[in-house]
Amino acid sequence: xxxxxxxxxxxxxxxxxxxxxxxxxDGEVREVYETLVNPMRPIPPWITQLxxxxxxxxxxxxxxxxxxADVTDRLRGRVFVAHNAPFDWRFVSAEVERSSGERxxxxxxxxxxxxxxxxxxxxxxxxxxxxRHYGVDISARHRAAGDAVATAEVLLRLLRDAADRGxxxx
Numbered sequence: 368x369x370x371x372x373x374x375x376x377x378x379x380x381x382x383x384x385x386x387x388x389x390x391x392x393d394g395e396v397r398e399v400y401e402t403l404v405n406p407m408r409p410i411p412p413w414i415t416q417l418x419x420x421x422x423x424x425x426x427x428x429x430x431x432x433x434x435x436a437d438v439t440d441r442l443r444g445r446v447f448v449a450h451n452a453p454f455d456w457r458f459v460s461a462e463v464e465r466s467s468g469e470r471x472x473x474x475x476x477x478x479x480x481x482x483x484x485x486x487x488x489x490x491x492x493x494x495x496x497x498x499r500h501y502g503v504d505i506s507a508r509h510r511a512a513g514d515a516v517a518t519a520e521v522l523l524r525l526l527r528d529a530a531d532r533g534x535x536x537x
Contacts, residue, residue, distance in 0.1 A: 368442075368449045369515035370458050371418045373406050377461035382406035383431055384420050386459070387511035388441050389519040391448075396519045400441055401512040403428040418509045432466035439463060442473065450494045450518045452477035474537070478522055485528045497521050 368388050374381035387401035403420070405428045415421045431438075438459065449455035452475050460471045482492040489496050498505055498517050501524040507513030529535075 368447060368455050368459065369511045369518060370455050371414075371420055371509065371511050372458055373408060373410050373414055375454070377458050380408065381458075382408055383458050383462050384410060384414075384418070384425055385511040386434070386438065387515035388438070389512075389515045390441070390445070391519050391522060394523060396516065396523070399512050399516060400437070401515075402434055402437075404434065405430050420510075430466075431462040435463055435466040439467070439469070439471075442471070445473070447471075447473055447475045448478060448518065448522055449475075450478045450497075450514070450521070452479075476522075478518055478525060481525050481529070482521075485525055485532075494518065494521070497525075 368386070370383045371385040372381050372383055383404045384406050385401070385403050387399060389399050390397040403425050405425045407430060410420060410422055410425070447456060456471070456475055463469055463471050478497070479492050482489070482497045486492065486497065486500060489500060494505065494514060494517060495508070498521055501521055503517050503520040503524070505513050505517040
């Protein structure tokens with residue numbers, strides 16, 4: 368999962384502007400779900416500069432409440448994986464609760480934390496560094512689908528490294 372947002376604090380009114388989810392099954396990346404989201408608030412210029420997502424792109428996009436059922440259906444029964452999972456989890460959880468009154472629940476895996484354990488030699492564990500280490504291209508950095516696909520590819524490589532060290536179960 369990857370989200371782009373209007374800022375870093377869902378508890379202070381920041382909202383999702385884009386979400387992407389990439390199922391991984393049987394060692395393969397599956398079909399990408401992605402959508403822009405109307406955050407119902409302005410997008411700060413520095414966010415637009417980082418993500419290239421501007422108001423014109425999201426003003427007619429669905430609100431999170433319009434895609435909430437799709438999101439929760441796709442997450443149900445799966446492990447929520449993201450690069451810096453606490454960030455994405457907080458935003459998706461806040462949006463789901465705001466839209467449906469439901470609380471997200473389930474197992475989470477953070478590829479940053481996993482990379483810290485498996486790749487201590489890297490100077491940083493950012494998605495850029497870890498992807499570069501594994502030879503994974505990021506097609507559109509700081510866009511939800513580009514980052515989510517790269518995270519899925521990184522996850523597969525991290526899991527292979529973990530398996531090579533004898534860790535094959537949750």
